[in-house]
Amino acid sequence: MSEEQSFTLDGRRVPFQAGQTLMAAALAAGVYIPHLCFNREFAPHGSCRVCLVGVNGRMQAACTTPAAAGQIVESETGEIREIRRGILQMLFVEGNHVCPACEKSGACQLQAVAYYVGMLAPHYTHFYPRRPVDASHPEAVIDFNRCILCELCVRASRDVDGKNVFAVQGRGIEAHLVVNTPSGKLGATDFSIHDKAAQVCPTGAILTKHRGYEIPIGQRLYDRKPISVVGDVATLSESKGGRRHD
């Protein structure tokens, strides 16, 4: 047996196995690094940049950086917290996120991570993009205003459900989520509320129809405990206030 390898995360020794990323090793060790586009069931994507950590003094995404023995990794420093807050603020002004009017409020990963990094206001000037809401599907509604382009639904539908319902198209600030049908409507696809793609959204962009406010605001997942303690809404079962189907 080879000796157990480890790196240091905020002064704490974190063991890892060969091939593991910093994020995977930290999760396994029970250390929370905030993230949005990362979901342990999928290959790392590295696009949201929220999981930024200092690796031997250089900023890198924890979800895509391979762990190496002896790395000095910083996560909860004032500087990194400020950068993460800035990234969250960018996501909030890029779309239209009206938390008080959102069914997912209190069980929303975006909102919970924003609280975790100390974001109290969006700070930057809102873009107020005009984006549609698609209620054409009998079981689900898509509110494109809330999409943060994490591509988890894209990956889930393509790689797990085998349906390839979603895609991101366009470049730069024009990049946007689309539904892969000529009409662009979800109702024209074979998407089902039981798909993996319906369970992975870290925001309120994909919602189940006919079910709303079953858990009163104030008693929801992140109303009770912070995300660093209970984890991601997508990985928790519905009975525990998450999105995952039992």
Next chain:
Amino acid sequence: MAEPDALIQTVHDIVQRHGGMPTRLLQILREAQDSLTWLSPETLDAVAGKLGVSPDKVRSVAEFYSFLYTAPRGSYDILFSDNITDRMLGNRELLHALCDRLGVGIGETRADGVVTVGTTSCTGMCDQGPAALVNGYALTRLDPPRLDRIVELVNGQIPLTQWPREFFEVVSNIRRADILLGRHFADGAALRAVLKRGPEAILEELVKSGLRGQGGAGFRSGAKWVSCRNAPGEVKYVVCNADEGEPGTFKDRVLMQDFADLVFEGMTLCGRVIGARQGFVYLRGEYRYLLDALKATLQRRREAGLLGAAILGDPTFNFDIDIHLGAGAYVCGEESALIESLEGKHGVPRIRPPFPTTHGYLNQPTVVNNVETFATAAKIAVEGGAWFANRGTAESKGTKLLSLSGDCKRPGIYEYPFGVTVRRVLDDCGARDAQGIQMAGPAGHMISAKQFDRRICFEDLATGGSFMVFDQSRDILDGIRNFTHFFVHESCGFCTPCRVGTSLMRDLVTKVHTGHGTRYDLEEMRKLGRIMRVACHCGLGQTAPNPVLDSLDQFPESWERRLRSTAFEPAFDLDAALEQARQLTGRSDPGAYLREEELMLGTMP
């Protein structure tokens, strides 16, 4: 619009010509658009069907590249190069004049479908601007008489082949030559050298030469070739990065136009050294005018036994080169995005590591080098590493090509040994009155006159070659604002801090530039810039705030003279918000506008 059957047949022929290979998707879409003027949903579906790839993949590629159109476009598609150097030469006046004369708005297609006029990022003709593209072909030295003629040609619907040749003339403007541009090179000499001395000896020379990536990143070329040669894998590739998209640089265009043999020879040499049989040139779409000549050069080299099967009669030396055209995406200059694009995908930079030397094109070991690097490597193979290392500085051996443009008497290409001072370059090009230099393009460094004794080399001012001069008559902020627009346009949109941050930065710069900013906004720019520098996924986003951050340090007075005296100014423009009400009520009298003092009352004390 083609008839359905004709459309299917056109797409079928194009796909056939490319062997039905999905890696050729971008090339196929370019050619389909050439035939059909735009990529309709029917065309995209037909391409997807013929290639056997999902329609959304084809659509995402079509929507990613600036020169691919998913909406109808005029038969004449005119795009003005909108770099700051084009602006210095008066391109905006010409653009407005052309639009007026043709009766079309900027970025719009005329109702009769004949012409579209818009703008595009720097087309690499900064020494002979104002420049434009018409149906992808470069137009240079635009002036009012040329515009008059273009209006007639467009309205008369005269085919491009009958337009005056001089409109399309691209000159090389080589002003100073050193060891790369100045010495004769006998075609095949580097290939004979590698056959005679063996790949190991050539690699040793390359390492000894100290040659570093001439695209500007400065990675040691010898180490890159060694790493790729040693990487496990039967199939390896050589890729020449001719996606010269950094505004203000055009030296690779000159190399591809006047020294293509030398570049191809360097690639072939690399193929022999690392054990690759296939090379690709990724040529930026703006240099499409070079394509036919380059293909002819490749053919001539095949016939001369310098390319293809059994090079120089050696049955073990097989290497060929294919040219891929880009389609308007600066981010594809990043090597992993370039590889994605070569594979027929949209150009989003990959997660690195792994690096291309082990996992490149089709996940095989790949050397990606800049045009100038390959050309230089060919010379080193013949002349030896010591010959090259003789010039330059301790950490930057040899010479560097600079692309000079902006406010100078003699814009063009200058080859200098590394270590040359900025002042010397300014003297040579006839820039008497320089206020500042944008070095290495918008992603590089902006320096003021206090720093003109700095040296151009990796130890001090690293550069890929762009060198834009601003004289005392210029407003530095015009340049900065232009660059922030450039980065918004060129962000791929993959990661948050670049996708959103570039827009936020543009808006902040615009706010100050138009006289609405305060000291608070300058501090906001610094904070935003710091986040982008460390948090973005690739070099594009990490360097995008550079011109803003540099100019805040180097030209504080340019910013400060625009500031309001108040501590805070809202981004919301109260008077502009009344515009819709004015239009609805048909009012344009003074009472319908907020006066300056009323606006001030509305601001915070």
